[in-house]
Amino acid sequence: MIEIMNNAGTESYARCNNMTQAQGIISYLKDSGHIPASETTVSLCQYKNRNLQEVVEVEFRQGKWRPVINRDERRTIPRAGCAAAS
Numbered sequence: 001m002i003e004i005m006n007n008a009g010t011e012s013y014a015r016c017n018n019m020t021q022a023q024g025i026i027s028y029l030k031d032s033g034h035i036p037a038s039e040t041t042v043s044l045c046q047y048k049n050r051n052l053q054e055v056v057e058v059e060f061r062q063g064k065w066r067p068v069i070n071r072d073e074r075r076t077i078p079r080a081g082c083a084a085a086s
Contacts, residue, residue: 003045004029007057013042023065030060041068 002022004013013029016022022044029035035042041059045052057068 001047005043007043
């Protein structure tokens with residue numbers, strides 16, 4: 001499941017099943033004014049079996065929603081029980 005939130009994490013805009021749906025929903029929310037024009041980026045929280053797997057910030061660039069930073073450098077949330085990277 002993908003949850004679309006503001007970057008502060010205080011407001012959830014929508015939930016969807018996959019990234020393809022998320023792109024369409026984010027565009028619709030931005031165009032319809034549900035996401036304020038002052039917000040240029042949103043956060044996508046990815047869940048698997050109710051466990052948070054990853055948080056990705058995306059922005060609208062060159063006609064598409066794209067990660068703010070390089071895909072290989074995305075912030076990831078370590079799973080419970082995993083050792084921290086050293």
